Every structure is written in structure tokens, then in C-alpha cells.
Amino acid sequence: MAVVTAPAIAAFGVLATIAIFVFVRRDAVRRDVTRPNSWAAVAAVPFLVGVSLHLFATVPTTGVIMTANTGLVLYTFEREIAAEDDDPAEPGRLPHDPVRSSSDSTRGPESDEE
Structure with a gap:
């Protein structure tokens, strides 16, 4: 069965590695x-290394998963950094939110106290 x-x-590891390379490069x-x-x-x-560890080495599954995901996580961090604006953070609003009108900005956070 193992054979x-x-x-x-x-085969899955090689095909998935090629797919990851193509997708990340295009993105x-x-x-x-x-x-x-x-x-x-x-x-x-790192994904190919993780698949290789699964096939050829006796390592815990958590180590295989961590190794396989390392490159994808690093690219995701770089992608977020590249997408950041150079504008300083504005208190009270999330990044990429549309500009609020002056009537919206005067409202404070809603509180449960009455």
C-alpha cells in the first residue's frame, strides 16, 4: 500500500509546488x-521540503506542516507590507476605509452605559 x-x-508534492510557484509569481x-x-x-x-520530509524522514506531522507553510506565510507578510499606504495611521478608522463625513466623525464609540 505504501508503494x-x-x-x-x-506527484502531488511536485505539482503543488509548481502551482504555488506560478500562483505566487503572478500575484x-x-x-x-x-x-x-x-x-x-x-x-x-519550503512546501517541497515539507513534502520531502513527509516522504523520506521520520518527523512529526506538525513539523511537516510548519515547514510546508513557512514560505506561504512569509510571502503573505510581504504582500501585506507592499500593500500598505504611506499615510500615517488615523485613530478611529480602519485602513482602506472610505473617508467619513464630519457628522460621522463627531460620534464617539457607542457605550452600554445609560
Whole structure:
């Protein structure tokens, strides 16, 4: 049974690694993230390492999952940093919110005390 499963997992790992590389590179180009090829490799290679650990080494599943997700998490952080505005934070409003009118900004937070 392991003989049939291991090649399937290996094939899935290689195909998923290629898919991750292509998706991350396209997304990085679309979002103007610097060095899209490097970020695609940073996201895809740890996934392939995680699949390899699952196939060839006796490691805990949590280690495999953490290794496989590392590159995707790092790229997600870089993507958020690249999407940030250069404007300073405005108290009382979330980033990318539409500008509120003056009547909305005079209201304070609602309280439960009456």
C-alpha cells in the first residue's frame, strides 16, 4: 500500500509546488511586490521540503506542516507590507476605509452605559 501512496504523494508534492510557484509569481507581479521570482521560490521551496520530509524522514506531522507553510506565510507578510499606504495611521478608522463625513466623525464609540 505504501508503494502506491508514496508516488502519488510525491506527484502531488511536485505539482503543488509548481502551482504555488506560478500562483505566487503572478500575484507578486500583479501586486507590484519586488522580486516576484524570488518570492515565488521562497513560497514554493519550503512546501517541497515539507513534502520531502513527509516522504523520506521520520518527523512529526506538525513539523511537516510548519515547514510546508513557512514560505506561504512569509510571502503573505510581504504582500501585506507592499500593500500598505504611506499615510500615517488615523485613530478611529480602519485602513482602506472610505473617508467619513464630519457628522460621522463627531460620534464617539457607542457605550452600554445609560
